[in-house]
Amino acid sequence: MERVMGGGMLPVVLTSLGVVLLYRILVRLRKGASVQGAVVVITGASSGLGKECARVFHAAGARLVLCGRDAARLQQVVQELTASSANTQKQTHTPCTVVFDLAKTDTVERAAEEILKCYGQVDILINNAGISYRGNILETHISVQRDVMETNYFGPVALTQALLPSMVRRCSGHIVVISSVQGKIAIPYRSAYAASKHATQAYFDCLRAEIERYGIPVTVISPGYIRTNLSVNAVTGDGSKYGVLDRTTATGWDPRDVAREVLKAVRQRSKDVVLAGPLPTAAVYLRTLWPALFFKLMSSRARKEQKPKDE
Ligand SMILES: NC(=O)C1=CN([C@@H]2O[C@H](COP(=O)(O)OP(=O)(O)OC[C@H]3O[C@@H](n4cnc5c(N)ncnc54)[C@H](OP(=O)(O)O)[C@@H]3O)[C@@H](O)[C@H]2O)C=CC1
Numbered sequence: 365m366e367r368v369m370g371g372g373m374l375p376v377v378l379t380s381l382g383v384v385l386l387y388r389i390l391v392r393l394r395k396g397a398s399v400q401g402a403v404v405v406i407t408g409a410s411s412g413l414g415k416e417c418a419r420v421f422h423a424a425g426a427r428l429v430l431c432g433r434d435a436a437r438l439q440q441v442v443q444e445l446t447a448s449s450a451n452t453q454k455q456t457h458t459p460c461t462v463v464f465d466l467a468k469t470d471t472v473e474r475a476a477e478e479i480l481k482c483y484g485q486v487d488i489l490i491n492n493a494g495i496s497y498r499g500n501i502l503e504t505h506i507s508v509q510r511d512v513m514e515t516n517y518f519g520p521v522a523l524t525q526a527l528l529p530s531m532v533r534r535c536s537g538h539i540v541v542i543s544s545v546q547g548k549i550a551i552p553y554r555s556a557y558a559a560s561k562h563a564t565q566a567y568f569d570c571l572r573a574e575i576e577r578y579g580i581p582v583t584v585i586s587p588g589y590i591r592t593n594l595s596v597n598a599v600t601g602d603g604s605k606y607g608v609l610d611r612t613t614a615t616g617w618d619p620r621d622v623a624r625e626v627l628k629a630v631r632q633r634s635k636d637v638v639l640a641g642p643l644p645t646a647a648v649y650l651r652t653l654w655p656a657l658f659f660k661l662m663s664s665r666a667r668k669e670q671k672p673k674d675e
């Protein structure tokens with residue numbers, strides 16, 4: 365009886381091992397997908413996460429097109445990258461720059477033409493640029509809600525739609541967007557920002573399904589707090605600059621580590637990546653599994669955060 369069982373189990377065990385081995389080989393192959401020589405467009409490349417993505421993709425041998433509103437700051441990044449190339453054995457390429465304002469969506473098509481002229485094609489578009497917001501809805505002008513939406517949602521949508529036809533023609537390309545944990549959960553006093561990131565998540569989820577048939581993956585990355593100038597550059601309800609480096613931002617992830625995760629997600633062609641600690645990650649699940657409790661926690665948070673201002 366034992367011999368019969370043993371004889372029967374062996375093929376099962378061997379097949380299982382074979383499947384595991386094959387899976388590991390496939391995962392390794394996916395990890396190995398190279399960006400050497402790939403044309404990578406990065407918006408918001410003048411600072412923060414975008415600048416670190418520029419460093420990481422440049423070091424990996426990508427041909428970069430760096431975008432932002434400030435020509436001088438972009439040139440500074442180009443100089444830093446070129447100087448860093450002197451110490452590397454890998455073949456690197458001097459980046460191009462294209463200057464435009466994502467919030468002026470009527471100029472984005474023109475910018476896309478300029479981007480395409482740099483290397484004749486785009487292999488990877490990283491929609492990274494963005495702006496945050498701090499404010500109470502009751503005191504927030506509708507124009508601020510609109511402005512944040514223009515930069516964080518309509519800008520990336522316009523750029524993606526302008527570059528997409530060239531990718532579809534070649535049946536090749538990759539669209540990446542830096543969303544936020546706030547694209548999955550909405551927290552008080554962030555209405556404009558959280559709404560723009562929720563819209564981003566929805567649009568790029570639709571896009572993923574629609575363009576999969578052309579072999580063009582869509583990667584949505586949702587980080588938690590990152591140590592950048594995002595809070596300093598945030599707008600308030602009256603449109604003025606917030607100008608404060610929040611503790612949550614100052615103690616956030618190192619942008620270089622996040623940029624490395626972005627490269628990994630691109631190489632693996634991941635669909636949806638949350639890069640956050642246990643609490644924000646748990647909050648994302650709680651919002652779906654026990655919304656009533658999540659809403660209660662958010663109301664209590666709103667009351668606590670409002671208190672010092674009311675007193
Ligand atoms: N820091 C954080 O805690 C988190 C950040 N994120 C996301 O990461 C992305 C990068 O932000 P981060 O690096 O943190 O912040 P930064 O403020 O450091 O960088 C924002 C970048 O976006 C560019 N930008 C802003 N507005 C426009 C515009 N209208 N047109 C073109 N470019 C614009 C800025 O360039 P310039 O001003 O030179 O034009 C700048 O390079 C954003 O999408 C943000 O939402 C997500 C989760 C957490």
Ligand SMILES: CCCCCCCCCCCCCCCC(=O)OCC(=O)COP(=O)(O)O
Pocket residue numbers: 496497544545546551554557587588589590594595598610612613640643644646647650661
């Ligand atoms: C099962 C136990 C679950 C416990 C859940 C408790 C709920 C805790 C709430 C946690 C909220 C986390 C918010 C994270 C927000 C975040 O990471 O945002 C990233 C950004 O985009 C930052 O932008 P900002 O301008 O807001 O600094």
